[in-house]
Amino acid sequence: MRTDWTIYASFLGAGLIMLLPRNAKTLIRWTALLTGLVGLALGWHGCTAYNGTGFVHLANAAWIPSLGVRYHLAVDGLNLPLVLLNGIVCVTGILFSWNIEERVKEFFAFFLTLIAGVYGVFMAMDLFLLFVFYELAIVPKYFLIAIWGSTRKEYGAMKLVLYSFVGSAAVFVAILAAFFAGGGQTFDILEMAKNPIARDVQVWVFPLVFAGFGVLAGMWPFHTWAPTGHVAAPTAASMLLAGVVMKLGSYGCLRAAMLLFPAGFIHWQWWIASLAVIGILYGAAVAMVQKDFKFIIGYSSVSHMGFVLLGLATLNRDGMSGAVLQMFSHGIVASLLFAVVGRMVYDRTHTRQLDELGGLAKSLPFACVTFVIAGAASMGMPGFSGFVAELQVLIGAFKMSPWLAALAALSIAVTAAYILNALHKVFYNDQKLLPSSHPLPPITVPEVMAAVMLMATLVIVGLHPSLLLDMIQSNVDLFLGGLP
Amino acid sequence: MSGAYAQILSALGSETALVLVGLVVLTLDFVVGRKREPGKRRELVGAVALFGLALSAVPLVGQVGLTGVSLPGETLVVNPLTIIFKFILIVLAAVTVLISMDHDIGTHVGEYFAMLLFGAIGMLLLVGTEEFLTIFVALELTSISLYVLTAFHKHSLRSQEAALKYFLFGAIASAFLLFGLSYIYGLSGATNLREIGASLTGKGTNPLLAVGLLCVLVGLGFKVAMVPFHLWAPDAYEGAPTPVTAFIATGSKVASFFVLVKVVMVSFGGAAGSAFWGAFSSGWAMVLGLTAAASMVLGNCAAIVQHNIKRLLAYSSIAHAGYILIGLVAATATGASAVLFYVTVYALTNLGAFGVVAALSARAGGDDLEHFDGMARRAPFLSLLMLVFVLSLAGIPPLGGFLGKFYLFAAALQRDARTFGLLWLVALGIGMSAVSLYYYLVVMKHMYVLPPKDPARIRTSPHVSLALTMCAVAVVVLGIWPEPLVRLLKTLVIRL
Numbered sequence: 019m020r021t022d023w024t025i026y027a028s029f030l031g032a033g034l035i036m037l038l039p040r041n042a043k044t045l046i047r048w049t050a051l052l053t054g055l056v057g058l059a060l061g062w063h064g065c066t067a068y069n070g071t072g073f074v075h076l077a078n079a080a081w082i083p084s085l086g087v088r089y090h091l092a093v094d095g096l097n098l099p100l101v102l103l104n105g106i107v108c109v110t111g112i113l114f115s116w117n118i119e120e121r122v123k124e125f126f127a128f129f130l131t132l133i134a135g136v137y138g139v140f141m142a143m144d145l146f147l148l149f150v151f152y153e154l155a156i157v158p159k160y161f162l163i164a165i166w167g168s169t170r171k172e173y174g175a176m177k178l179v180l181y182s183f184v185g186s187a188a189v190f191v192a193i194l195a196a197f198f199a200g201g202g203q204t205f206d207i208l209e210m211a212k213n214p215i216a217r218d219v220q221v222w223v224f225p226l227v228f229a230g231f232g233v234l235a236g237m238w239p240f241h242t243w244a245p246t247g248h249v250a251a252p253t254a255a256s257m258l259l260a261g262v263v264m265k266l267g268s269y270g271c272l273r274a275a276m277l278l279f280p281a282g283f284i285h286w287q288w289w290i291a292s293l294a295v296i297g298i299l300y301g302a303a304v305a306m307v308q309k310d311f312k313f314i315i316g317y318s319s320v321s322h323m324g325f326v327l328l329g330l331a332t333l334n335r336d337g338m339s340g341a342v343l344q345m346f347s348h349g350i351v352a353s354l355l356f357a358v359v360g361r362m363v364y365d366r367t368h369t370r371q372l373d374e375l376g377g378l379a380k381s382l383p384f385a386c387v388t389f390v391i392a393g394a395a396s397m398g399m400p401g402f403s404g405f406v407a408e409l410q411v412l413i414g415a416f417k418m419s420p421w422l423a424a425l426a427a428l429s430i431a432v433t434a435a436y437i438l439n440a441l442h443k444v445f446y447n448d449q450k451l452l453p454s455s456h457p458l459p460p461i462t463v464p465e466v467m468a469a470v471m472l473m474a475t476l477v478i479v480g481l482h483p484s485l486l487l488d489m490i491q492s493n494v495d496l497f498l499g500g501l502p
Numbered sequence: 503m504s505g506a507y508a509q510i511l512s513a514l515g516s517e518t519a520l521v522l523v524g525l526v527v528l529t530l531d532f533v534v535g536r537k538r539e540p541g542k543r544r545e546l547v548g549a550v551a552l553f554g555l556a557l558s559a560v561p562l563v564g565q566v567g568l569t570g571v572s573l574p575g576e577t578l579v580v581n582p583l584t585i586i587f588k589f590i591l592i593v594l595a596a597v598t599v600l601i602s603m604d605h606d607i608g609t610h611v612g613e614y615f616a617m618l619l620f621g622a623i624g625m626l627l628l629v630g631t632e633e634f635l636t637i638f639v640a641l642e643l644t645s646i647s648l649y650v651l652t653a654f655h656k657h658s659l660r661s662q663e664a665a666l667k668y669f670l671f672g673a674i675a676s677a678f679l680l681f682g683l684s685y686i687y688g689l690s691g692a693t694n695l696r697e698i699g700a701s702l703t704g705k706g707t708n709p710l711l712a713v714g715l716l717c718v719l720v721g722l723g724f725k726v727a728m729v730p731f732h733l734w735a736p737d738a739y740e741g742a743p744t745p746v747t748a749f750i751a752t753g754s755k756v757a758s759f760f761v762l763v764k765v766v767m768v769s770f771g772g773a774a775g776s777a778f779w780g781a782f783s784s785g786w787a788m789v790l791g792l793t794a795a796a797s798m799v800l801g802n803c804a805a806i807v808q809h810n811i812k813r814l815l816a817y818s819s820i821a822h823a824g825y826i827l828i829g830l831v832a833a834t835a836t837g838a839s840a841v842l843f844y845v846t847v848y849a850l851t852n853l854g855a856f857g858v859v860a861a862l863s864a865r866a867g868g869d870d871l872e873h874f875d876g877m878a879r880r881a882p883f884l885s886l887l888m889l890v891f892v893l894s895l896a897g898i899p900p901l902g903g904f905l906g907k908f909y910l911f912a913a914a915l916q917r918d919a920r921t922f923g924l925l926w927l928v929a930l931g932i933g934m935s936a937v938s939l940y941y942y943l944v945v946m947k948h949m950y951v952l953p954p955k956d957p958a959r960i961r962t963s964p965h966v967s968l969a970l971t972m973c974a975v976a977v978v979v980l981g982i983w984p985e986p987l988v989r990l991l992k993t994l995v996i997r998l
Contacts, residue, residue, distance in 0.1 A: 081985075082905075082984055082985050082988065083985065084985060084988045084989050084992060085908070085909065085912060085988070124878070124950075146908075149899070150899035150900050150904075153898050153899050153904070154898075154899060154900065156898075157893060157898055160943060160946070161946075161950055161951070164947060164950075164951045165950065165951050172947060172951065176940070176943060176947075179939070179943065180936070180939065180940060183936045183939050184933075184936045187932045187933055187935065187936040190911075190932050191925075191928065191929050191932050194911055194912060194915050194928065195915065195922060195925065197912070198912075198915050198916060198919035198922075199919065202916060202919060
């Protein structure tokens, strides 16, 4: 069982769904769920079978030899956690979308295409191939948001897609330049990394690649698509967006920008670290003053993705392994938060305004428990995965500059403040109890299953981080050892 | 003597077959067609035209063996490259015929299909010659057929206006071309592309050559609709019957770009100049570099504000002419093969897109964007095909349009990989692709996101669906497995 089958299984699932009759909604849902589970199982198997260091090459064949393009897929300790994350978010996203009744067939077809593209990006070891999968993941997002979304959905969808596409255009220019500067022989990332291109070219190519991918990672000041996009998206799509799509950006920064242009990276290191810290503080501060429940989570994502970028910018073992773990951890936390806001609360109350909500702890106790756990993980409580990840990032940042670490750490207090504020207003503030004449529908079984799955992941990784951290750290060592 | 005729006939097999079938089509419609109701009449006559196109592909198979045939003065040449492009043109014409069979083209059915075939003959000749006078005659044959076809909606004022505009611009462009040719002939004493090339090398720049070259570029630039010779395109595309639009946007473009590549690379190889940033020097590469930039910017920006899907695609095709020119600006064999690859993909994609518009617009009540609201629910299959075509135009992988653009840009950068002289043009092209995604997504928004105004399902005839599906499959295959065509074109162009 090779991990790259996750890609083919997801495409196959999407194709199969296209062939099903549009009214066979239950069949379509189960097909999607089964596809997601197959992907998750393959990802899980890949993680357990992985021996700890270096690359496992899954496919490496000439694809378009005249252009130096190879079909090269591989896994290592840096992308396996993300493959696993994608599987988890896919399965739980499908479970949280169980209540979608409109155009079910198209929804799951787009959903699984997006998932397949994401798997592909994480495993691609050829720049061209990576780019192909990356763009493949952009387009379905437009449809998922514009068709099934809410609140200014067409605007949010268009903004998101154009931002991502402009980012990828910058990456595209840089990839071509790097290809020809390196001799014009191969797009294979690992081959290209062996012969770094001239320093003066790296210095201008690197920011294009890093910022291009950084757009999708929510890097300040290119983050503005994130809150509007998240808010406009339907629950499963915002889970995917915050859960995995933003990680495409940070993963691209790590795999393409940092590996191929180390000299360029060192030249811009302080800029990136500063932007990351600004993003962390800005996201947290703006989340503080939001009136819309989903906007809080949206800005919180910007803030937490800042930790990923900060971790990468430290260029040391602790910071970088913290960054990779934070990608995984934030993927789970954000999915859970968006599920609570979008599916559990909004689908029932049809409002997300903090001023209109209140007292939901009584009517939806399960949602309250889920939010408490997800919120605790989000503010970095020990025992959850977020704590381990952010602590590592902060240690790494402290080694680089105590000031940066101190500023970034400030945000943890702010996070606690806005999470607790939201918790109070939405779940406890009994004065504004929603009229009891409309009893809210109870939480359904698929929701409980998905939420439990996500919460269990948070706790397991939080209590036993070495499950993922060992393979991440050994590969970060390899990565750092390979730099000149 | 009879040997020479046999050689001419073997080189002109496809064209001869099409002339004969064109005449048969005219007679047949006159004799038996007029008694039938329009739909059946179109199907009958169209089927004969289709048969004629299939027949015209047969001589091409025979030509595969006799590579490198050329008649005195290169008035007719046969080589693998001409065979491939003649075949592509025949396929494009065949799909156009298939689309036309399902489209209201009035009562002059025979004339319509005959004109289509005559236009195709002009395009085939254009590909199969390396001599300026033949190029001019073939260009006129194509253009005049297309002018007539554009006016075929006899009762629509727009169609008449479009045809007149197309004709006036076209006539002036032809005059420029002929005028330019007279200078070139005066300088080189030859009308044959290779002889011109040979006699011009080493002579340095010359004001007369500059005038002649510019006039030739104006004439051909009109055919490929590059800025600033694009003004006819939006009106002609909008006014013409949609299948005709499809043919103008694809067949005519393929043939014209083929000629443009041949003319500039073979005859004027020495007068390329350079469009490198900061090192501009006069020559056709510089002129084309600037027009490429202008075409991309103007085409994409103007497309954003269009409400009519045919106008939108017209501006998009102006922008695409800009992308294609980038490959030519590189002035290398790789650049030329990238141009030919992209033109092929582009033609299949645009033919498909116009085909979908033709199939849907009659039943949707018009070809404004709003008529396509909710099409995904009214005609799911054709909408899916449109999704493929539009995304390919936008350059989204893994479709052919992406690979084509990638190849063009790579070829341009490869030209001067040390100082990145053409990076400005490539960066502009990629940036403009990002702009173009906006209006392509607007088309998709109308089809997929907005609710339908009239929920009735739209049914289309199976042969249209089949033809368009073939286009879509070709677009996908060229994106996923481009290696054979890329390699083939590369080896053939080097021999050019």
